[in-house]
Amino acid sequence: MDQTNPATTLSHQHVTFPDGLQLDCGFHLAPVDVAYRTYGTLSPARDNAVLVCHALTGDQYVADPHPLTGKPGWWGRMVGPGLPIDTDRFFVICVNVLGGCMGTTGPRSLRVREDGTEEPWGTDFPAITIRDMVRAQHLLIEHMGIDRLLAVVGGSMGGMQVLEWCATYPHKVFAAMPIATSPFHSAQNIAFNEVSRQAIFADPQWHGGRYWECNEIPARGLAVARMMAHITYLSEAALTRKFGRRVRTSPGRGTAGGPGALFGEMFEVESYLRHQGSTFVRRFDANSYLTITRAMDYFDLGAEHDGDMSRPFRGTRTRFCIISFSSDWLFPTSQARLLARALNQVAANVSFVEIDSDKGHDAFLLDEPDFDRTIRGFLCGAAEHAGIG
Ligand SMILES: CC(=O)SCCNC(=O)CCNC(=O)[C@H](O)C(C)(C)COP(=O)(O)OP(=O)(O)OC[C@H]1O[C@@H](n2cnc3c(N)ncnc32)[C@H](O)[C@@H]1OP(=O)(O)O
Numbered sequence: 001m002d003q004t005n006p007a008t009t010l011s012h013q014h015v016t017f018p019d020g021l022q023l024d025c026g027f028h029l030a031p032v033d034v035a036y037r038t039y040g041t042l043s044p045a046r047d048n049a050v051l052v053c054h055a056l057t058g059d060q061y062v063a064d065p066h067p068l069t070g071k072p073g074w075w076g077r078m079v080g081p082g083l084p085i086d087t088d089r090f091f092v093i094c095v096n097v098l099g100g101c102m103g104t105t106g107p108r109s110l111r112v113r114e115d116g117t118e119e120p121w122g123t124d125f126p127a128i129t130i131r132d133m134v135r136a137q138h139l140l141i142e143h144m145g146i147d148r149l150l151a152v153v154g155g156s157m158g159g160m161q162v163l164e165w166c167a168t169y170p171h172k173v174f175a176a177m178p179i180a181t182s183p184f185h186s187a188q189n190i191a192f193n194e195v196s197r198q199a200i201f202a203d204p205q206w207h208g209g210r211y212w213e214c215n216e217i218p219a220r221g222l223a224v225a226r227m228m229a230h231i232t233y234l235s236e237a238a239l240t241r242k243f244g245r246r247v248r249t250s251p252g253r254g255t256a257g258g259p260g261a262l263f264g265e266m267f268e269v270e271s272y273l274r275h276q277g278s279t280f281v282r283r284f285d286a287n288s289y290l291t292i293t294r295a296m297d298y299f300d301l302g303a304e305h306d307g308d309m310s311r312p313f314r315g316t317r318t319r320f321c322i323i324s325f326s327s328d329w330l331f332p333t334s335q336a337r338l339l340a341r342a343l344n345q346v347a348a349n350v351s352f353v354e355i356d357s358d359k360g361h362d363a364f365l366l367d368e369p370d371f372d373r374t375i376r377g378f379l380c381g382a383a384e385h386a387g388i389g
């Protein structure tokens with residue numbers, strides 16, 4: 001089933017779809033490479049698959065070390081034997097999103113020019129939507145011979161994909177967990193994304209998006225984009241608990257590119273953000289960042305259906321568990337509640353849980369026992385209702 005493609009050294013699991021995809025923007029993108037990871041074993045009936053959808057800067061390495069950073073998978077505490085998404089029981093699939101930079105086709109992928117030579121797509125990569133990402137995942141799921149996913153689970157932009165799965169392929173999702181997400185990307189979030197993008201554009205090493213020609217990357221701009229965005233993933237309480245107003249007298253870690261040493265001292269929180277920025281640029285592509293943030297901005301389930309948020313789910317038989325976090329100000333509980341209300345009009349099985357946490361948006365990536373229990377319980381219930389042992 002797995003076709004190892006020597007063109008990518010980033011993913012152990014990878015399929016090329018020569019016919020590609022018709023995108024929402026009207027462009028036909030072909031071929032399309034889909035890079036993914038699986039954990040656990042697909043049952044003979046192919047009915048125990050759980051698709052995990054990653055967030056903006058995530059990737060398919062959910063539960064094994066990242067090939068570029070060597071760090072543990074981003075949901076290693078959630079996915080594995082005996083863990084809430086139990087790989088002794090479920091076959092877990094995670095796909096690097098379309099537009100990404102970890103093996104699935106994106107701006108860094110090569111395209112063939114008219115003269116037969118190849119170059120990266122760069123900023124010519126077509127605009128994509130969350131639905132396009134889901135279509136690419138669907139190609140893979142069909143390729144695997146899976147008719148129905150037991151569950152689709154994801155946080156943040158991953159949650160947007162969960163909702164698109166339910167709207168676009170309603171008969172293929174038995175249960176869905178949209179986490180720390182919203183049925184539309186808010187004006188505030190579009191605004192934050194725009195600041196991130198402007199930081200990239202302002203970097204002299206951006207070179208109009210053709211930075212590979214100069215053998216450079218817009219590292220400073222991408223790092224600033226990440227620093228700003230990272231603040232939105234936390235909460236005031238989390239930042240205060242972690243750093244307060246503490247300063248470090250020696251700049252130490254996290255000084256890359258900054259003027260901290262000029263001031264003689266640096267607040268711990270500054271050092272932390274610089275560290276987050278500088279580690280990010282080692283693993284992420286700026287053009288992917290632009291492409292994916294734009295896809296998030298376009299996301300608006302209601303607008304896709306004449307302003308009626310419940311319409312895409314009419315007739316659904318999917319079981320939903322919506323989860324929000326009390327201190328998440330990026331995807332606040334109020335937006336999850338709007339989703340729950342819309343779903344309640346048309347779906348028979350909708351539960352909604354707000355987890356009490358002061359860790360902000362990224363709480364879905366962190367140790368939150370109530371969250372773990374909710375995921376475990378919902379998946380066990382779904383498996384039972386689906387008749388899976
Ligand atoms: C589906 C997806 O969402 S995938 C994408 C998820 N991954 C990311 O977002 C990666 C970046 N984000 C993070 O690291 C997030 O904060 C989390 C949620 C993943 C991890 O949170 P936490 O466990 O609380 O870690 P924390 O935010 O404190 O960061 C720890 C890092 O900061 C460093 N750090 C902590 N304090 C400081 C400081 N004062 N100065 C410099 N560096 C610091 C640590 O050394 C550590 O570095 P390392 O990751 O290189 O080992």
Ligand SMILES: N[C@@H](CCO)C(=O)O
Pocket residue numbers: 055056057058156157233362
């Ligand atoms: N911190 C996560 C969540 C963002 O929504 C990421 O970077 O993907």
